[in-house]
Amino acid sequence: MDATTHCPRCDAPRSSLVRDGFYHRADDSKFIQRIRCKDCGQKFSNATFTDTYRQKRRRINETVRVCLSSNMCPRDIAELVGVNIKTIASRLIWLAARSRKNNQRRLQAYIDEYGPIKQVQFDDLLTFEHTNCKPLTVPVAIIDDVRIPLGFRVASIPAFGRLAKVSKERYGKRADDSVQARKSLFEELQKVLPEDVHFKTDGHRHYPVLIKQYFPKATHSIHNSDRGCVVGQGELKKTHFDPLFTINHSFANARAKINRLNRRTWCTTKLPKRLSDHIDIYIDVLCDRLERKRKYLQRREAMG
Numbered sequence: 538m539d540a541t542t543h544c545p546r547c548d549a550p551r552s553s554l555v556r557d558g559f560y561h562r563a564d565d566s567k568f569i570q571r572i573r574c575k576d577c578g579q580k581f582s583n584a585t586f587t588d589t590y591r592q593k594r595r596r597i598n599e600t601v602r603v604c605l606s607s608n609m610c611p612r613d614i615a616e617l618v619g620v621n622i623k624t625i626a627s628r629l630i631w632l633a634a635r636s637r638k639n640n641q642r643r644l645q646a647y648i649d650e651y652g653p654i655k656q657v658q659f660d661d662l663l664t665f666e667h668t669n670c671k672p673l674t675v676p677v678a679i680i681d682d683v684r685i686p687l688g689f690r691v692a693s694i695p696a697f698g699r700l701a702k703v704s705k706e707r708y709g710k711r712a713d714d715s716v717q718a719r720k721s722l723f724e725e726l727q728k729v730l731p732e733d734v735h736f737k738t739d740g741h742r743h744y745p746v747l748i749k750q751y752f753p754k755a756t757h758s759i760h761n762s763d764r765g766c767v768v769g770q771g772e773l774k775k776t777h778f779d780p781l782f783t784i785n786h787s788f789a790n791a792r793a794k795i796n797r798l799n800r801r802t803w804c805t806t807k808l809p810k811r812l813s814d815h816i817d818i819y820i821d822v823l824c825d826r827l828e829r830k831r832k833y834l835q836r837r838e839a840m841g
């Protein structure tokens with residue numbers, strides 16, 4: 538009765554609860570303590586209070602989480618772990634909620650350990666839903682040098698360039714939510730960043746306005762990169778020193794590890810919300826990876 542503090546049916550205190558045997562959960566071969574409430578007579582168990590309550594395939598969670606951040610598509614993951622593809626789709630949503638909590642906690646832990654964040658890189662990652670004619674933008678803020686993402690949003694933008702006309706003919710006028718999305722992201726950033734933080738961005742014309750509005754005391758340096766180029770992995774193609782390396786490298790990594798962000802892929806986003814979920818899971822796994830690397834380097838350092 539470790540985590541149990543009250544009856545979930547009638548809210549009776551712990552003193553009214555008694556142990557009532559075990560049952561064997563075939564799904565993950567565990568014995569689960571059953572509990573009976575003396576006040577209402579209802580039974581429940583230790584599993585009632587866990588976030589995997591009522592799941593049928595608990596064992597797949599960790600594998601699915603890592604696979605979703607290792608460039609595997611839902612169909613391949615379903616085949617690998619032996620479930621229906623719809624299970625992967627629903628688990629994506631469930632895992633994302635868990636990852637969001639993790640990410641928040643981890644960011645706070647980082648600030649507690651290393652002090653306030655001094656430098657931030659900010660940029661927009663471009664992708665699309667369903668077709669190239671319906672682009673999405675993903676504004677992302679990340680800690681300079683450390684690669685830990687601070688937050689992101691997913692927003693629809695109108696098609697641009699040579700696709701603009703085709704897009705308008707086929708799908709009508711497409712909403713531009715990018716300004717609103719960046720503002721909402723900056724509201725979130727206000728809660729975690731100090732006032733005098735330093736921003737590094739490219740020459741996007743909305744960024745200075747945004748930074749002035751939400752961080753009037755912050756400094757801002759603009760680094761124009763030759764990223765106008767549309768072919769290949771746009772983010773990583775320079776040979777000289779890149780002041781925006783951290784964010785460009787992170788974007789390139791996300792494109793390589795999140796299947797639906799690949800440059801040429803069969804898997805596309807059908808719902809912007811699911812892209813957002815997927816990125817949350819990716820950030821969670823990425824932070825685990827960075828953490829492992831940091832620990833490894835520390836251990837190596839200690840050995841000399």
Ligand SMILES: [Zn+2]
Binds near residue numbers: 546547549574575
């Ligand atoms: Zn009760």
